[in-house]
Amino acid sequence: MTQPQRFSAAMPGTIDTALRHRLLRDDGQEDICLVTYAPSTGATRTSALMREIVPPKPAERAVHGNASFTGDYVVRAASLAAEQGLGIALAHSHPHGAGWQQMSGPDEDAERSFAHLAHAITGHDLFGMTLAGNGAWSARRWSADAHSTEAESVRVVDSHLRVTWNDALRPVPTPQDSQIRTISGWGEQTQGALARLRVLIVGAGSIGHDIAIRLAATGLVHVAVMDFDDLERVNLDRMPTATQIDIALRRSKTKHALRQLRLAATASNPDLHGFENSICEDLGQRIALDYDVIFSCVDRPWPRAVLNQLAYSDLIPVIDGGIAIDPFADGNGMRNATWRSHVLRPGRPCMVCTRQLDPAEVTLDQQGLLEDPEYIRQSERQEPARQNVAALAISPTASQLAQFISLAVAPGGLGEPGPLQYVLSTHHLMALPTPPNAECFFEQTTGLGDARVELTNTHEAAERTRAARRRAQRTTRVRIARAGDILLTSAQQKWAAMTCPAPPR
Ligand SMILES: [Zn+2]
Ligand SMILES: [Zn+2]
Structure with a gap:
């Protein structure tokens, strides 16, 4: 597996709201603050998940049109992050900006100058974040040797998933x-x-x-x-x-x-x-x-x-x-269906709180017991009902x-x-209660x-x-069938190209 090359940042709606409140000032000046983050490392993408805002103390940052901050602030926030195994992100605002923001010279200098320090204290890369006046976020990641890589998106996870895209890395697909x-x-x-x-x-x-x-x-x-x-x-x-x-x-x-x-x-x-x-x-x-x-x-x-x-x-x-389908016990007729x-x-x-998932069953599944006929017989469990009408x-x-x-x-x-349930017998759509x-x-x-x-x-x-599938695919019968299928598919494609030279869609 190759190392992740792509970067992204994400935060829950609550942190987005708090950061907007802090960084988009009534007086229209830029502001800054530090945020701890946790890395989420995928196969090809690393996301910085914003965790906790570390507000500056009065002497640690000054607002004067744009904002400046002290090295002490970075050290304090980075030490706090390190105690929890987290990294830090430096967030600042462009109150008059909209959409994905380009970095100004002073922005780059400020972030670059702390990239090494942040990495040395936390063991994680520094993330730079910019909040535009219209609520759009942009982000980049700084390596320990102070090279920056633009993120491809910033995701705010709320009832509305709001994503700011970096158009340079993820261009808008051409409408068809x-x-x-x-x-x-x-x-x-x-x-x-x-x-x-x-x-x-x-x-x-x-x-x-x-x-x-x-x-x-x-x-x-x-x-x-x-x-x-x-x-x-x-x-x-x-x-x-x-x-x-x-x-x-x-x-x-x-x-x-x-x-x-x-x-x-x-x-x-x-x-x-x-x-x-x-x-x-x-x-x-x-x-x-x-x-x-x-x-x-x-x-x-x-x-x-x-x-x-x-x-x-x-x-x-x-x-x-x-979907759950409820046939009558004698197998004759349907009592109800719900989805x-x-x-x-x-x-x-979560699924446990809404009783869609039983933690005890998870353990049995991990142990392979839900597949084990002997276990099913001994524990007098019902075979799972899997009715589903086409x-x-x-x-x-x-x-x-x-x-x-x-x-x-x-x-x-x-x-x-929120959670919805449709009841087929009465044709009712119900919003299920979601107690916190x-x-x-x-x-x-x-x-x-x-x-x-x-x-x-x-x-x-x-x-x-x-x-088992690999073994079956090697048998002569399947190999012959596969060769026939490839011939047939390619003949169909040729036929389509001959009869409709323009793209069929
Ligand atoms: Zn800036
Ligand atoms: Zn839960």
Whole structure:
């Protein structure tokens, strides 16, 4: 794995509000302050998660149009950060600026002069942050030898996920003719912000697969799916794009989803990825830390626990949901069906607090006992009910996608609505109560980043499934079928190119 080359910064809405209050002064002058941060190290991106504001003492900074500060202030804040294993960020304001800010000469000199000191005391790189008068953030990271690298984005995680993009590193995707109807729904500026979000869908079963395709069709450039599992016959009713051929070829759910994503994507330069990992594996988790929003489309307790944690510890909003179908006990008729959706983020209850996740089940899942027929028999557990009617499967998908749009676009200025539940028998949509829980373990991990309690480990089921798939793919029968499929696909592409020389979209 190559070292992370990309940088980003993130903060919960509460810290953004406090910093705005402090740095955007009524008298219109620039101001500065130091903030501690925790690193969150992904496979290719490191994010600085803002933790705690360290306000300057009166003698430590002076405001005179722009702002100056003393070395003592940096030493005091860095020492405080070092005690907690954190780094420091130097934040200042450009009250008359808007959007991603360029550095002035004095800005660069000030940050450069403290880069080495900050690193020496904390062991972490210095981050520079600028807050523009319109609330836009920009950021850069300074190495110990005082070289700066621009960040690609700054994320404020609130009911509305507000991201300031560095247009130089993450240019606005060019609108496409095929997106005219979508763009007319919210305008080019919103499309430009939305299309740059990096979104990971964990679980490429029917719901995850449908969500991924809708996002790629909406024009999102960076869409990825993660699933180690095989496509199976029981998936076919809810995945109209999957066929018996996919099963005969032993395609993974991820490979299948990736093929469909490539067909559905409307971005001019889509960057689509499929990972045959489990989020419970160390590599799976590190990959996830490269993303801005994650969809949770898995039903097992362990992966849900990992995602539940990342939403808080690494400030990556997780959109979770599911469907429960309740047949009558004699198997004759349906009593009810419900589907629900919610965004996990600081300020909203976690899956444990909303009873969507039982910590005791997580331990059993980690031990592999939920797969063990002997354990299931001895403990007199019910086999997990996995009813899902094809005609209804799209409803939880739609509910999760609507939560995503509320989070990322905030129609009417309102962000995500909190947990929702739809009751099919009466056709009622209910907002579920969200009592704050000060005791919540996961809320208390907010912004811990790499200091999180690691829930990842070797995932034996994932390793077994991948190994069995590789063995099956080497058999003569599958190899012949695969060669036939490649010929057929290439003939289809040639036919499409001959009959419609312009791009089909
Ligand atoms: Zn400045
Ligand atoms: Zn909780």
